[in-house]
Amino acid sequence: MLITYCYRIKPNPEQVVIMDNWLELLRRHYNYALGQRLDWLRRTRCQIDRCSTVSQPIGEIPDKVDYYTQQSDLKQTKQLFPNYKNIWAESQQVNLQRLDKAWKKWLFPDKSGKRGGRPKFKKSGQMRSFVFPRVNNPKAGAFLENGVLRLSKIGPMPVIMHRPLPVGFNLKQATIVKKADGWYVCLSLEDDTVPSPLPLDEVKSTVGVDVGLKEFLTTSLGETVPASKPYRTAQNHLARQQKFLSRKHKGSNGYKKLQNKIARIHQRVGRVRENFHYNTAHKLVKRYDLIAVEDLNIRGLARTPLGKSILDVAWGSFIHKLEAVAVKCSVHVVKVNPHGTTVDCSNCGAKVPKTLSMRTHECHKCNAVIDRDENAARNILQRALNAVGLMVSAGGGLGDAQPMKPEAWGWNGVQTT
Template sequence: MLLTYCYRIKPSVEQIVIMDSWLELLRRHWNDALGQRLDWLKRTRSPIDRYSIVSEPIGEIPERVDYYTQQAALKETKQLFPEYKNIWAESQQFNLQRLDKAWKRWQFPSHDAQRGGRPRFKKPGELRSFVFPRVNCPKAGAFVENGILKLSRIGAMPIRLHRPLPDGFTLKQATVVKKADGWYVCVSMQDESVPSPLPLDNIKTVVGIDVGLKEFLTTSSGETVPVVKPYRQVQNHLARQQRFLSRKQKGSNGYKKQQNKIARIHQRVGRIRENFHYNTAHNLVNRYDLIAVEDLNLRGLARTRLGKSILDVAWGSFISKLEAVAVKRGVHVVKVNPAGTTVECSSCGAKVPKTLSIRTHECTRCYAVIDRDENAARNILQRALNAVGLIVPAGGGLGDTQPVKPEAWGWNGVQLSLF
């Protein structure tokens, strides 16, 4: 299992100057390495028999540029620019590894045919972190011990361990991050033992959840979690602060102070949202052994007229956190196709079309009357149980009823409804 804990650090003024200079030098190195890659791509993208002397540069075709050629050129870079000798060598190498990873995401599609965008040149201040790939080992550049963080060529500084490092984990790398309110270090640690998922025979409590904008989520048992929209609450204040920024001279001290003020507002919004997501995820994982959620097309939903509200509640971020918390506890999280979960009746399966303004599900076949979100949550749970091969005894409902495998009943091919 791989975990990352983020702690606040308190560097001195001299150490802040050193770290700021490292970020600026690494930013310039990133831009130079990216320029080499784009130049090579531009010179080699046309076939040799159809080379255009109008739109293509003339000259020798350069050798292929990749991580290994750029890493080998670090020695020459330090000779031409001696200030790079002050940066820890592994941090420079990791900076090139980041660029290589971004380049490959753009050039080669992933297993699900998704490609990243083209890597961009970074403006001053856009590169906000550097990495020490090894921690607490003989050749490491970072050491964490007794509440002190020691960074090679930077010095020792206090680290606020608001929660202790877990026992049995090996510290792997440390990432120093500059945020709007100060400096932080993200410590990644690894343990070979991975919690095994709870066996299906031992699953006792199950729940389906339907996310929404009226209520953040509704469970299949009828419980709701109120929605939290931190961006909506501060958007007027944020717009006013951005107007103040537009009236200041770009690059002045007042401009930079206002920029930091706006960044702190965004940071507070993100922290409120993240805290709400983790609290909700832990509450669900503590109570249930299997959680059924929707596999939503969030990119498509974000393009609708409700896009700002959907991005504000951040369903995708919540489901990712829920999966991460569930893995640590051995709880199952099952994603199902959400198509038709709102219009299908959870009692009889009849189709009951309804607009977004209709908040109650009223079935014309079995005359069931239930909240539309609770009806969708029940359908989501039923699909998840079918996917993993579990069913609930007829008439048992949810509650404390334990779902069982179909073969334990001597199942003869007739699927019993969950409700």
């Protein structure tokens, strides 16, 4: 099992200059290596007897460029550019591994037939992190002991250990990240033991979750969680700062200072959203043994007129966090096809078409009247239980669990950011 803990570090001014220099040198090397690959692809993309001598000049056919050839060229790079000798060798290798991973995602589709975008050249300042692939190892470049992080060729620096490292996990790698408000170290930890999910015959509490914009989520028991919209709350302030930035001379000290201020606003928006997602996920996981959610096409929904609001609530990010939290707590998370969950009646199965403005489900066949989101959540739960082979009543849930008021979740309807 792999987890990542992020801590803030306090480097001195000299160390900040060294790490900034590392990031810039790694960025240049990344761009050079990417240029090598693109040039090789351009020269060898078709057979030599089929190339056009007009639009494609035929020159010397270069050897194949991959991670291993570029890694072997690191020795020559250090001879031509001595500054690269000051960078930990394994960090340079990981930099090339990142490029190789992005390159393969672009050229070769995954199991579902999807491919990533073409790797892009990084502009100045876009390289934000470098990696030490080994920690607390005799041959490692990073050591963490008693709240002090010692990096090879950089030196020791204090770490703000706001929470202790979990017992039984081994430190695998350290990623030094530059953010808008300072420097951080992301520690990857590994434990050989993997929590096994709860057996299905021992599942006692289940819930279906329907996500939305008015209410962030509605459960099959009628519980609701108000939507947190951090970007909508901050967008007016953000727009003013971006307007001021447009009047600054690009590259000036005032421009860079205001640019960092805008980055801090975006950082706060992301942190508020992340904290809300984790709190909600933990509340669900602590109360239920099986959680049913929709397998939504977020990219497709983001192209609709409601795209900004959909990206603000970040359903996909929440479901991803919910799955991660559920794995650690041995809870089942089942994704189901969302098609028809709002239209179908959870009581009798009849089709009841609705528009977005219709917030109540009124079945013409069985006369059931409930909230449309609760009706969808019950359908989601029914499909999930059918998928795993469990039975559920028409009202949703196993046993005699009763709906709880929203106050039981800790929300009183007032949004705070």
